[in-house]
Amino acid sequence: MIQLNRNYTLPEREEDIIPIKVIGVGGAGSNVLDRVVLDGMDKSDLIAANTDVQSLASSVASAKVQLGRSITRGLGTGGDPELGFAAAEESANEVREALSDARLVFICAGLGGGTGSGAAPMVAQIAREMGALVIAFATLPFTFEGKRRSSQAQEALARLQGITDAVVCFENDRMGDLAAPKAGIHQAFALADMTVSQSVRSIVNLIQRPGIMRVGFDDLLAALRGGGGRCLFGYGESDTDNRAHEALDQALRNPLMDRGRMLEQATRVLVQVSGGPAMTLSEVEILMRELNRHISDETQLLFGTAVDGRMGNRLSVTLISSLRREDAPAATPPVRRPMETHVAPAAPQPPAEPSPQPLLAILPEQSAALEPAAQENPAVSAKTKELLPLEENSPEAAPVQQNEPEQAPAAQAAPEIEPTPAPEPVARPEPVARIIPPKKKPPLAPDYTGPKVLPHPQPEKGSREKVARQETLQFEPVTRGRFEKSEPTIVEGQDLDVPTFLRKNVRVK
Amino acid sequence: MASNDLMVGLEIGTSKICVVVGESRTDGTTKILGVGQAPSRGVRKGEIVDFETAMQCVAEAVADAEQKSDLMIKSVYVGVGGAHIQSFNNRGSVLLPDDRDEIDEQDVEDAKISAREVSIPAQNAFLHCIIQHYHVDGQDGVLNPLGMLGQKLEADYHIIHGVRTRIQNTIRCVKELPLEVEDVVFTALASAQVVLSQQQKNLGALVIDMGGGTTDYILYVDGAVKQSGAIGIGGDHITNDISMGLRIPMARAEKLKTDEGSVTLGNCLPGETVVLKDDSGFAGKEIERETLNTIIHLRVRETFELLKKQLDEENFINYIGEGIFITGGCSLLPGIDHLAEDIFEIPARVAHAQTMSGLTSAFQNPQFATAIGLIKYAQAVQVERPQRRGLSRLISKFLPGIR
Numbered sequence: 001m002i003q004l005n006r007n008y009t010l011p012e013r014e015e016d017i018i019p020i021k022v023i024g025v026g027g028a029g030s031n032v033l034d035r036v037v038l039d040g041m042d043k044s045d046l047i048a049a050n051t052d053v054q055s056l057a058s059s060v061a062s063a064k065v066q067l068g069r070s071i072t073r074g075l076g077t078g079g080d081p082e083l084g085f086a087a088a089e090e091s092a093n094e095v096r097e098a099l100s101d102a103r104l105v106f107i108c109a110g111l112g113g114g115t116g117s118g119a120a121p122m123v124a125q126i127a128r129e130m131g132a133l134v135i136a137f138a139t140l141p142f143t144f145e146g147k148r149r150s151s152q153a154q155e156a157l158a159r160l161q162g163i164t165d166a167v168v169c170f171e172n173d174r175m176g177d178l179a180a181p182k183a184g185i186h187q188a189f190a191l192a193d194m195t196v197s198q199s200v201r202s203i204v205n206l207i208q209r210p211g212i213m214r215v216g217f218d219d220l221l222a223a224l225r226g227g228g229g230r231c232l233f234g235y236g237e238s239d240t241d242n243r244a245h246e247a248l249d250q251a252l253r254n255p256l257m258d259r260g261r262m263l264e265q266a267t268r269v270l271v272q273v274s275g276g277p278a279m280t281l282s283e284v285e286i287l288m289r290e291l292n293r294h295i296s297d298e299t300q301l302l303f304g305t306a307v308d309g310r311m312g313n314r315l316s317v318t319l320i321s322s323l324r325r326e327d328a329p330a331a332t333p334p335v336r337r338p339m340e341t342h343v344a345p346a347a348p349q350p351p352a353e354p355s356p357q358p359l360l361a362i363l364p365e366q367s368a369a370l371e372p373a374a375q376e377n378p379a380v381s382a383k384t385k386e387l388l389p390l391e392e393n394s395p396e397a398a399p400v401q402q403n404e405p406e407q408a409p410a411a412q413a414a415p416e417i418e419p420t421p422a423p424e425p426v427a428r429p430e431p432v433a434r435i436i437p438p439k440k441k442p443p444l445a446p447d448y449t450g451p452k453v454l455p456h457p458q459p460e461k462g463s464r465e466k467v468a469r470q471e472t473l474q475f476e477p478v479t480r481g482r483f484e485k486s487e488p489t490i491v492e493g494q495d496l497d498v499p500t501f502l503r504k505n506v507r508v509k
Numbered sequence: 510m511a512s513n514d515l516m517v518g519l520e521i522g523t524s525k526i527c528v529v530v531g532e533s534r535t536d537g538t539t540k541i542l543g544v545g546q547a548p549s550r551g552v553r554k555g556e557i558v559d560f561e562t563a564m565q566c567v568a569e570a571v572a573d574a575e576q577k578s579d580l581m582i583k584s585v586y587v588g589v590g591g592a593h594i595q596s597f598n599n600r601g602s603v604l605l606p607d608d609r610d611e612i613d614e615q616d617v618e619d620a621k622i623s624a625r626e627v628s629i630p631a632q633n634a635f636l637h638c639i640i641q642h643y644h645v646d647g648q649d650g651v652l653n654p655l656g657m658l659g660q661k662l663e664a665d666y667h668i669i670h671g672v673r674t675r676i677q678n679t680i681r682c683v684k685e686l687p688l689e690v691e692d693v694v695f696t697a698l699a700s701a702q703v704v705l706s707q708q709q710k711n712l713g714a715l716v717i718d719m720g721g722g723t724t725d726y727i728l729y730v731d732g733a734v735k736q737s738g739a740i741g742i743g744g745d746h747i748t749n750d751i752s753m754g755l756r757i758p759m760a761r762a763e764k765l766k767t768d769e770g771s772v773t774l775g776n777c778l779p780g781e782t783v784v785l786k787d788d789s790g791f792a793g794k795e796i797e798r799e800t801l802n803t804i805i806h807l808r809v810r811e812t813f814e815l816l817k818k819q820l821d822e823e824n825f826i827n828y829i830g831e832g833i834f835i836t837g838g839c840s841l842l843p844g845i846d847h848l849a850e851d852i853f854e855i856p857a858r859v860a861h862a863q864t865m866s867g868l869t870s871a872f873q874n875p876q877f878a879t880a881i882g883l884i885k886y887a888q889a890v891q892v893e894r895p896q897r898r899g900l901s902r903l904i905s906k907f908l909p910g911i912r
Contacts, residue, residue: 481750481752481759482752483553483745483746491815496746497746499746499749499750499808500750500804500807500810501754501803501804501808504811506803506807
């Protein structure tokens with residue numbers, strides 16, 4: 001399936017690394033962290049935090065924090081979130097120390113138990129207080145673990161959603177599908193960890209990888225905003241002749257994607273296509289056209305593409321989105337604010353490399369991308385500027401302009417694409433094009449001679465969509481099969497001879 | 510062996526016709542001497558739709574049973590079912606004349622007649638009239654009022670009735686063979702005789718006989734029948750659903766259902782498939798197990814929910830102390846007991862005939878429950894112990910001159 005042991009380190013010239021820390025809280029969090037370590041992620045510090053000393057000792061993370069030294073005395077929390085919370089409170093200083101200097105903090109936690117549910121929100125709070133952007137990767141327990149656990153998990157999830165900038169939520173139930181039917185249980189769990197790890201790594205890569213059309217935090221947050229329900233995540237890569245199709249197919253086949261069926265309901269979908277220098281425009285075009293069949297007309301696409309020399313012959317697709325949960329529509333406001341404040345200082349390093357194009361225009365527009373009304377650029381930019389002063393509260397606050405170098409590698413990478421019409425450097429600072437307003441050509445990019453990926457699929461989208469829809473509809477005449485000629489059994493107006501699954505509209509096959 | 514100790518139960522089911530030959534023993538047990546069966550044609554939803562074909566099938570089954578038991582079958586007890594069977598409870602009462610205060614048989618008979626004096630649809634006929642309890646001068650729960658002193662005798666009856674012509678069709682089908690029809694019995698009532706012990710009836714139990722064409726049910730509380738009826742949905746519907754859902758022929762669907770089907774959802778490994786072999790034995794179509802189970806589950810769930818709705822019209826289901834007993838061909842579907850438990854919130858189990866000797870394979874198969882139940886019923890009727898309530902003899906209006 002998806003190969004996880006490949007390590008996409010950035011090119012050495014990458015100097016604008018955002019200080020990222022990944023902290024695994026609790027047993028499940030540590031497991032995921034171990035997996036991240038094993039898969040290799042060299043651009044970030046990995047910290048394991050747990051109440052259980054034994055589990056902590058076996059972790060391979062570079063830094064470790066024992067939570068609640070005196071409260072739990074090195075034992076676990078026994079599934080009590082309050083104890084977990086108290087333990088994190090006790091060890092707040094150590095956590096703070098461990099997370100110092102981080103601009104971006106990923107928290108991995110398995111919700112439902114004591115440490116994960118109790119301590120993770122506390123850790124998130126600490127990270128937020130230190131001015132970092134916080135994204136939590138939470139796994140929800142299997143249904144068979146009981147209602148109590150899942151209610152604890154929901155509670156913790158709600159708290160995390162209130163504190164963090166975004167929560168990527170994994171349902172263990174659905175990740176169980178990952179494993180081959182006959183795989184052992186340890187393998188199933190390992191695969192679940194791998195999925196989380198994979199998404200942590202791909203999100204980090206996504207943000208840090210230079211792009212022709214870059215995907216930033218803002219896009220990520222926009223894609224995840226309003227989530228709280230399901231996180232849709234898919235990743236696929238391929239190096240065959242038909243790699244565009246296969247990579248997308250793989251990404252959609254990810255169990256968290258539900259074969260792409262869920263995508264239709266998503267309001268925003270982040271897509272990043274990256275490949276080696278040989279990636280062609282037509283490949284991206286094919287891929288996007290195919291993806292368009294899986295999303296609805298109203299879906300906003302946050303598109304990014306990157307060329308990475310290390311990808312070699314491969315082409316990879318990352319899809320991230322989240323479904324709004326009907327009962328939790330209010331998850332948006334807390335997420336939105338920090339997004340704008342934190343994007344700016346993300347890259348404090350000065351450009352050490354010859355970066356051909358300092359793209360000043362990008363920042364405000366990227367922020368604009370987050371706004372639902374993306375077209376209202378001036379207003380949004382103004383808003384961003386208003387919000388900027390907030391940033392000065394945090395000690396590490398950096399001037400806005402320092403963000404520019406983050407964009408620089410994009411320009412470098414661009415010339416590597418040979419088959420692609422070389423993007424005009426002047427044209428590039430139009431990242432608005434990443435947002436594809438459905439059925440509209442990007443109005444702000446008339447001179448976008450670079451990857452003409454986006455405009456192409458657009459006009460065809462409507463008709464293609466219809467075709468796709470038709471395939472999924474079941475045009476089945478209401479028949480009664482062998483009871484055709486017998487006296488119908490009618491109860492409450494329903495002809496019970498018609499198969500139940502037809503009457504209840506349950507799709508089979 | 511006196512010939513009147515021999516009893517034959519004949520059930521004309523939707524999927525097959527079962528004939529069970531049994532012998533009543535002096536110690537009250539029943540020994541099964543032979544079982545004959547033939548696939549049923551011309552029967553839909555428990556009712557005969559093609560008289561000639563059905564008759565042929567009955568003849569086949571009877572011949573099979575005769576061969577296996579090495580006996581000549583002359584008269585049979587016939588089970589009748591079908592969605593047309595309905596039931597209700599009614600109370601009859603008799604006032605004794607002033608000069609007499611001892612209740613005699615005539616008074617009991619009068620009470621029964623008075624209980625029957627209700628209007629049932631014109632085309633319907635009484636099938637069973639089962640005594641529940643007697644009340645003598647307001648004293649409840651009298652089991653046997655004969656010889657008691659009182660002025661007013663009341664009797665609660667459970668009355669089962671069905672469409673006269675349809676019952677007569679079944680009888681004619683057998684009589685033309687020619688075989689004598691000793692009695693016609695509602696199938697669920699027959700099944701209950703073999704599935705439930707007297708104690709279980711006293712504690713309260715629900716028997717669901719999910720056969721090929723119909724799902725019959727009968728509910729006992731305090732040892733008496735309180736509710737009974739039938740729904741015109743059965744195993745054939747499941748097969749039909751599978752056939753249509755998976756687009757495979759009926760015969761394949763039937764085999765797939767019996768071999769691989771289950772009502773339990775989420776129990777199979779993701780992506781697990783069943784390979785449907787074609788006629789030559791080569792692997793043919795692959796069917797996802799979960800899809801198959803979903804189709805079955807939805808149908809069975811719906812049937813049970815429908816049944817629950819019918820049972821909920823009266824409050825008796827809350828008095829079930831023993832649980833639900835599922836029998837009939839569909840009870841062979843794995844997990845059906847758990848689904849019933851889930852829906853009715855009462856312990857449920859798959860039941861087969863008890864307290865029998867002879868061919869074990871016969872009475873351990875729930876498909877034979879009704880036919881064996883017919884023998885048990887016959888046994889109770891022949892012994893004619895008046896205290897065996899719930900087993901009134903039936904010589905109905907529509908059957909003059911049979912006996």
